[in-house]
Amino acid sequence: MRFSFTLPLRNQQALDDLLRRIYDPADPLYGHYLTVPQFIERFAPSVADYEAVKRYARGLGLTITGTHANRTVLDVAGPAAVVEAAFDVQMHQFQAHSGHSFFAPDREPGVPNAIASCISGMVGLDSSAAWHTHSHAARATDAPMATPYQIGTGPGGGMTPKDITTAYNLGSVSANGAGQTLALFQLDGYTPSDIATYASYYGLRAVPLQNVLVDSFSGAPGSGAGEVTLDIELQMALAPGASKIMVYMGPNTSKGVLDTYNRIATDNIAKQISSSWGLSEGESGSSFLNSENAIFRQMAAQGQTVYAAAGDSGAYDNGNTLSVDDPASQPYVTGVGGTTLYLSSGSYNRESTWNAGTINGGAGGGGVSAFWPIPTWQQQLGNVASSVMRNVPDVALNSDPGTGYSIYFQGKWWIYGGTSCAAPLWAAFTARVNQQRAAGGLAPLGFANPVLYQVGTGTGYGTTFHDVADSTTNLYYPAITGYDNATGWGSFNGANLLAALAPASSSTTSTSTTPTVTAPAAPAGLKASAGNATVALSWTASSGATSYNVYRGTAAGREGTTPVRTGITATSFTDSVANGATYYYKVAAVNSAGRSALSNEAYATPTAPLAFSSGVYGTIGTTSAKIQWSTNLASSSVIRYGTSSGSLTKSLSSSTLVTSHVLTLSSLARRTIYYFQVSSSAGSSTVTSQTYYFKTQ
Secondary structure (H helix, E strand, O other): EEEEEEEOOOOHHHHHHHHHHHHHOOOOOOOOOOOOOHHHHOOOOOOHHHHHHHHHHHHHOOEEEEEEEOOOOEEEEHHHHHHHHHOOOOEEEEEEOOOEEEEEOOOOOOOOHHOOOOOOOEEEEOOOOEEEEOOOOEOOOOOOOHHHHHHHOHHOOOEEHHHHHOOOOOOOOOOOOOOEEEEEEEEEOOOOHHHHHHHHHHHOOOOOEEEEEOOOOOOOOOOOHHHHHHHHHHHHHHHOOEEEEEEEEOOOHHHHHHHHHHHHHHHOOOOOEOOOOEEEEEHOOOHHHHHHHHHHHHHHHOOOEEEEOOOOEEEEOOOOOOEEEEEEOOOOOOOEEEEEEEOOOOOEEEEEEEEEEOOOOEOOOEEEEEEEEEEEHHOOOOOOOOOOOOOOOOEEEOHHHHOOOOEEEOOOOEEEEEEHHHHHHHHHHHHHHHHHHHHHOOOOOOOOOOOOOHHHHOOOHHHHEEEOOOOOEEEOOOOOOOOOOOOOEEEEEEEHHHHHHOOOOOOHHHHHHHOOOOOOOOEEEEEEEEEOOOOEEEEEEEOOOOOOEEEOOOOOOOOOOOOOOEEOOOEEEEEEEEEEEEEEEEEEEOOOEEEEEOOEEEEOOOOOOOOOOOEEEEEOOOOOEEEEEEEEEEEEEEEEEEEOOOOOEEEEEEEEEEEEEEEEEEEOOOOOOOEEEEEEEEOOOEEEEOEEEEOOO
């Protein structure tokens, strides 16, 4: 049996803060992506933890079959009997309703507490999951030629490379992906002669292909070879000038999926990646989803853009209930939905949500994640189906097989549709964007969603995206104005969106201009309230702000220029600090144009509440009693006492503020029971004990 241990990243809060900063145009770290060694040094599991997991695996009788540079995955293997004994499980064969046979343990495997902190999960002990493609195909000779089927000029009416560039307003764009490396995540192989024939037929430059085989995968074409072929040909169609396309191929297992994505991250060669393979989110399991997320966070930190097909079952990704597809629902992946494209004399006319009427017939994937909370860049949207969970898709493109793409596969011409076609085209479009960004001295686009949502909420949205707002559905969610869970922001209006994403571009022009955005005004009314080891801040919203930065100092006017927190989308924030010191704060508003001036200053001194820090105890004599207790803060001392628990009419006190309290009661009667309470006060705070008693000798 082959499976993997996965390890958690270190310093995850620091990583989240870094990701916010490198995608915030107003932050000095904007676009300063990490190299693989830098990511490993700061955030990868430690060498000691990785070695500890290796020793643990060997101690169980397992063989280590693969290690990973970022130390997040350790591949192991062992006989079923060894695995069963190691994790106290029984492995069984099962058969799914579909007829698919798989093995799985009879219970969730566990690990000892001594190693548990080093391991985030185990992937591969359950083979029930089989990732599938998101494509639909028909032989070109069998395609109907009725309006709007088909709309292209290729064999059978499939869309050609020129048809795509014309329809999506890229015909006048000189950028063609030159200098850029693309990557494809694949779980099958392909036949190189199919790719060569496609390029030759359409007069394209034969973009060099580099195969990267993972986990001893052979690369031989199988039942999913059509997917691999169309992905390569469509990336080549829209980015014919690319330096190369890297085709990462691994086995169709949960371990193979994780290892293949991880190889793309640790190679960090390609800056635009697409995946057209997926699995319904609920079938993936939390351990796998979290392990996958660690890889996508590394890609985001390194400036890699990942697009994933959102699925071809509409809002019912699992075939039965409202659900979404992984990895399109991952928070650091851009999910790509599907449309039906309508042309007028070869030029763009309009788009609708792709919907063939049934789940099996096909529809663009979209909906609400059941696993991932809503990310910051979706929190201010009014059209989302959920205000608390991640919404999918983010963008869309033509995916209807009836308006599909010309693909050469198995020595024949086919017409392909599905969101599998949309994802590689978005990656190829990004290669053009990154070519222009490089020419303008800018870093690669990186994780695309922060800037795509910024453009989507801006006044230039209508010219940069093709909004689908005709109330057509993906079997559940309707397409409405602006963002929606059927088509996201819509498809790219090529030249215009490219100009918005590569603002330093000079050779790519557009007849429209991107509206000027000005920095927001400084926040007003900043207030600070002290708590126990906390300071709660609140302020008035600034018009045009997309987030806020908080600055802190320990002296008036000394908040400095480095914020203690960035990317705050609310108008409040609670800072965790040490008690006993005075902290001074200012806040700045941020948007794509920059940072505002700092707000007014507010300060507070957090203090722990007055409390007893020890029990009450004493020394009892014949006519006296010495009573002692302690408090965490200097405070007064009071004892109320009497011979009845309900009538403590006598008292003794000291106004001296101390933390160690001692009061001696005198002139007491011998062999008498006395009841008493102690209390201490500091400022407006008072603590009072329960009622105790003692008996004099």
